[in-house]
Amino acid sequence: MMRLHLRNAVNVAATIACGATVLIAMAPLASVLWLVVSRGAAGLSLDFFTHLPTPVGEPGGGVGNAIAGTAYLVGLACLFGLPVGIGAGVYLAERGDGRLGHAIRFTAEVLSGVPSIVIGIVAYGLLVVPMRRFSALAGGIALAILMVPMLARTTEELVRLVPRSLREASLALGVHEWKTSLSVVLRTALGGIVTAVLLAISRAAGETAPLLFTALNNQYWNAKPDQPTASLTVQIYNYAISPYEDWHQKAWTAALVLLLLVGSLNLAARLFTRGRLRDAR
């Protein structure tokens, strides 16, 4: 009887301890949210989303160009990064057991461990210097280099998960191998790949360092690939390190906007996955 009581007591104590660790782990997240929301909410307005930044001291202004810039840069990153990343993933899954496959996989692993600022510098050397200018293109490519390893590894795993029997079924119908890979295998893995892409995008949208030497920043709207472009992350950086109080406020608000953006992308990824899981049942 004593043993039972003792066991129950240990059980309760362990449960409390686990709960406590969860709370401790959630504390930083909670504090971040709290800080950003409480400090940033004050500056939220429609203007903030649509107007250009104003010089210091002038009231109003917003980060409209930065939001558009982030979208532009991420768009460019996708243009270059998605085909390469997903393509590499499919290749690794279908034929990646040879020497070339191992080399590619190794490269992707190493690349994913490279600090993002180093990637920024590389992009600087590769694109900014020859072009003699900071550009959205350089920024987009820097972000693409960041996305590719992640996409390749995730795609490879997702494609490997597609049962061999589906491939065989398609081939037995007399469908070419490449068509089988695209239309059957990829299509089956598509749900997972979309989720992976959304997550890769949300990561790219939150990067600062690679953009510092590539896209630089821009106080105006920009749609040209060969010109510097504003981005939320760099703008936050600039506002934050400035000595001006109202710019600090703008930094908090921009941070809130970024958080909302990244958060909604993550949420979309989750909802998408859950929806597909429900259909599959």
Place this chain on the structure above:
Amino acid sequence: MAPAHTDKQYEQELKDLRDLLLGMGGKVEAAIAASVRSITERDAELAQRVRASDVEVNRLEVEVDGACRRILALRQPAASDLRFITTALKIVTDLERMGDLAVNIADRAVDLAQAPPLRPMHDLASLADLSESQLRKALDAFVEKDVLKAEEVMKGDDLLDALYLKIFNDLLAIMMEDSRTIRRATSLMFAAKHLERFGDHAMNLAEMVIYMVRGTDVRHPRSRAVPE
């Protein structure tokens, strides 16, 4: 030695079935010998014992049928096992009929014991020996899966038929000579006929053994359809 079935229980079931059939065959052999002796030795009591022992033969028929049905249902026998089971189903019928024939002969013995003997008793004993040996050879062929022995049985039937015909003609002559012998003579004639039928059943048995071993059905060659 041929390999045994992987399923030992199945192997045992087949062996048990074989033993049942052989046991039945042995009883029928004994019955026919006893029934003819009851005629030649004019032993009415022996005749009664033959009648009584047929109950056991009938019981064995039912048991063998049941065993075959069970194996068919539960084991889905194939190839040689299938041929064995279908052979068993057929020869058990023949054996049961042979048992009945022994009883029929024993019935004649009861009749004949009350009257003085007739001459062809001696031939009848020979016919009986022949029939009995046909059965024995057929059963041996069955156990040993020996096609040559089975073929000997099939040839031996001609001799049997010839002996029967001789007895028949002798008895006919006796009846024509002396009408007081008619009752006894016809009894003997029936007994001889039963023995001839006995021999036919032994031949059926041999034909089934050939099918079981070779997989070719050698029955009724003249009424066969043109082979494909």
Place this chain on the structure above:
Amino acid sequence: MNDPSTNSPKPKIVVDRLNAWFKTAHVLHDVTLSIPALSVTAIIGPSGCGKSTFLRCLNRMHELTPGARAEGTLRLDGQDLLARGVDAVHLRRRVGMVFQRPNPFPTMSIFDNVASGLRLNGIGGDHQAIVERCLRHAALWDEVKDRLKGAPSSLSGGQQQRLCIARALAVEPEVLLMDEPASALDPIATAKIEDLIHELRQRYTIAIVTHNMQQAARVSDTTAFFYMGELVEAGATEQIFTNPRVQRTEDYVTGKFG
């Protein structure tokens, strides 16, 4: 080894001295066999005897395994399939395959699954009519005609397998290869598949690999017995199961294999 002397149906596929290797393992030895047209040929044998490998050689699916190699003669209506220059992809439209586990494409609807062979191969025509015809031939039309847009996962195992059969039929093959099509199904679904095979043999030549001897006995006209990569005996199914010529066949069929 033995050729079944089936007189009336002329052979659809003639295999002559087929050998196959997986890397260095010699898995099929000098297999010689005729598969008669418009009939069902069952391929039986213990595990690992090479029957699935043999089946996959018939539509050159064995090539998909790295290190696999086949040599010998394999003629479909007289045309050598293993010769250089023969397009394996095109061959697979003439020789279709159904697998052990039903494998409908999960992201496509029932209708799209059946039509997938047509769409992926760029074959035009009235897909609606073709899909209905194939579903009818596969004895599935009545059960799915009201939910063609539904997902294949909503079907039972037996229905999914019939869906896969319909899908294979859509590209109008001449030969249908079935690799243990009913082994993952319950007895009632199995009986439906066997009944279906009986119907299909009027239009297609069928070769079926099965580890279930009774199924082979029920369903096929010709049976080929493989052991350790060799064809031991082939002949009319009735003969193989009542009076086989080779002792090893007899031993396998009566359950005497140790």
